[in-house]
Amino acid sequence: FFHSLPRSFRERKQLFFRETKIKSVSVSVSSEMAEGGVLLDQDQFSCSICLDLLKDPVTIPCGHSYCFGCIKDYWVQNDQTGVYSCPQCRETFTPRPVLRKNTMLAEVVEKLKKTGLQAAPPAHCYTGPGDVVCDVCTGEKGKAVKSCLVCLASYCETHLKLHDELNPGKRHKLTDASGNLQEKICSRHDKLLEIYCQTDQQCICYLCTMDEHRGHDTVSAAAEWTEKQKQLGVTRGEFQQRIQEREKELQDLRQVVQSLKRSAQAAVEDSERIFTELIRSIERRCSEMKQLIRDQEKAEVSRAEGLLERLEQEIAELRRRDAELEQLSHTEDHIHFLQSCQSLCVPPGPEDFPSFKVSPHVDFEGVRKSVSDLKEQLEDICNGEFSKISQTVKDVHILEPRTREDFLQYTCTCNSTAVILA
Secondary structure, eight states, X not given: OOSOOOSSHHHXXXXXXXXXXXXXXXXXXXXXXXXXXXXXXXXXXXXTTXXXXXXXXXXXXXXXXXXXXXXXXXXXXXXXXXXXXXXXXXXEESSOOOOOBOHHHHHHHHHHHHTTOOOOOOOOOBOOTTOOBOSSOOSSOBBOOEEETTTTEEEOHHHHHHHHXXXXXXXXXXXXXXXXXXXXXXXXXXXXXXXXXXXTTEEEOTTGGXXXXXXXXXXXXXXXXXXXXXHHHHHHHHHHHHHHHHHHHHHHHHHHHHHHHHHHHHHHHHHHHHHXXXXXXXXXXXXXXXXXXXXXXXXXXXXXXXXXHHHHHHHHHHHHHHHHXXXXXXXXXXXXXXXXXXXXXXXXXXXXXXXXXXXXXXXXXXXXXXXXXXHHHHHHHHHHHHHHHHHHHHTOOSSOXXXXXXXXXXXXXXXXXXXXXX
């Protein structure tokens, strides 16, 4: 492995994954078996490939034991070379050894399982949402803590140690765990992007400087990073200053909005109170008008009823005297007729029956017309004053645009769904 490193990053990555899985994590938990009272070291029964208790254990010629499935999958990767090795001691075998189940070891593992003892899991911190996963872990993936730009892989703490052990003295560049390692590799030359072309404003590899970027202004990615960091600092300073200005404007605007809300509520309450008083005043005038009409009606009706009674009395008196005259006209007694005729034949005088003129049109039509005129006058006054009040309401603005363009920023168009604030 160390004498024939492939040139391709992808081949390095694949080969490192194979070699990483040969390392075991020691599980130093010892327990007393419930049946025989014998002390057993559990790491003797853990597979150094999957780091779990052996499943269908097999023992290869060198004496090391693995899960049947783990060692089989491991050797499948060596089928092309025809040379098979032990993942732990590196002893090679040709041809591929036949795998047979180690019955005795399987029984011991089963007893370990029955006692409730399991191989201790590696000290992994398992991934959560947004975490980068370890590319080497099998089963439940551990959280990657570093990424290697040479191997193009991300490692958890356990496999990072194995990576360092497999590459002693090697200058592998480690970075914080990243899920987009492939973006750091040149798609044309399959080399690490470590140079920045200032002419084309892009990251390139060292081979790119020899062909399509020959003669361009180039610097190391680290140097360009330093320069961009300075520019970024200046830009951030401008952003922070703008943020402070906007936050001050935001605070002022919020205060104005709250003040406007309080003022609007007070105006609504005052308007409601004033209109209520106005309505009550009109209702009071209406009551007074009704009372005035009723009083006049009562007075005139009372006067007319007095005249009616007097007329009825006078008519009754005239009829009585007329009846006496008629009776007198039928008497044959000359003396009685002459004596009574003088007193009965006196015609009624004007003082007994005073005449009076009755108006042919007795009504309150003039009152109705006057009230109707008052209504129209009030409506005219209300319409005129309400227009003035409405304009006063519309003149209340939080923001006062200085130009038409400024004004249009705070208006809604027919196609907009909200007020546009620029």
